[in-house]
Amino acid sequence: MCGMPQQPPVRSTPPRPSRPDASMSLLTNVMDHSLDDGYAEAAARKKAAGAGGMPKTVRARLGLAAGLVLAALVVTVGAANARIAAPVVAKERQELIDRIQRETSSADKLEAGVDTLRDDVSARQREALKKQGGGDQADLVGILSGAVAVHGPGVKLVVNDAKEATQGGDGDPRETSGFSDTGRVRDRDMQRVVNGLWESGAEAVSVNGQRLTALSAIRAAGDAILVDNKPLVPPYTVLAVGDGERLSTRFQNSADGLYLHALQENYGIRTSISVDDDVRLSAAPSVIVRTAQPSTEKGTS
Known part of the structure; x- marks a missing residue:
């Protein structure tokens, strides 16, 4: 009995298991292709252009x-x-x-x-x-008033600040001055120097070229010394016309000369005095002569 040839049994291939993220194809595509193809092409063209x-x-x-x-x-x-x-x-x-x-x-x-x-x-x-x-008297008045230039024997006195102006010293001859820097020459010091020279017999006096008259004033403006409103700077050179040797001796022995010596000893203010055979002083820039007139007004009772 012949029968039909027997067919080998057909073995079916088991189906391939699906990816777990198969249901998320869109997200997978985004993750796998994060850079758009157009950007990639542009970058490639730029690189090629740069290379060449x-x-x-x-x-x-x-x-x-x-x-x-x-x-x-x-x-x-x-x-x-x-x-x-x-x-x-x-x-x-x-x-x-x-x-x-x-x-x-x-x-x-x-x-x-x-x-x-x-x-x-x-x-x-x-x-x-x-x-x-009164001819001789006119010449004397002109000299004493500073209206005319004079020259003759006299003394030269130089007064300068201390090298290092500091406080200190005992027996301050100007302790009521109110200045803390005692090593600097002040207007009151120059006033005493000039007055001492006049008192010692000086006939004419000048300070740093400024001729002094009966109307002159020595004042202070801050740290500057003014003579007739003109500022002076140290050293202060005082010229005085008179009997040189006698004028120098009398001034140094006077109260004002001793005052200047005390400033030198205690505060280092530098001074020097010398006798000169020919001291020359120019006339004062301006001398205003004032005269008194009797009043014509009658007093009232």
Whole structure:
């Protein structure tokens, strides 16, 4: 009995198990392809262009060259503007110099005129006094008032601040002055020096070239000493016309001379006095003569 050939049994392949995240295909695609294909292509093109383009060092040199050209252009423009403005500045400067010279010349002429008028007034005063029998007295009055220049024997006294102005010392001769820096020369010190010279027989006195008169004042403005409202700086040179040896001795032995010596010993204020055979003092810049007139008004009871 023949029968039909027997077919081998067909073995079925078991189905492939599905991915656990098969239901999340969209999220899986996003994770696997996080960069869009268009961005990737653009990056590839840029890389290819850079590889075949200009090297970075060349670009840096070109940028530096461009910067240097720009700087040179700025400097050139500035120099051109300076050359254009230079003649104008020079002209203005010259005009200012000319103006200063003109004003200085005018001031010199006015000063010379004042000196001429002062000499004329002095001559007329002497002439008037001579007519009244007082010629010698007129010369003496002119010297004592500071109206005329004088020269003759006298003394030179130099007063200067201490090298290091410090506090200290016993027996302060000016403890009521109210100044803490006792190493500096003050206006009251110069007042005592000048008054001491007058008292010792000086006929004419000047301080740093400033002729003193009966109307002169020595004051202080801050730390500066003023003589007739003109500030002076140390050292203070005091010239006095008189009998040199006698004037020097009498001043050093006077109360004011001893006061100056005490300042030197206690506070280091530097002083020196010498006798000179020819001391020259100029006239005072201006002397205003005031005269008293009897009152014409009758008193009321």
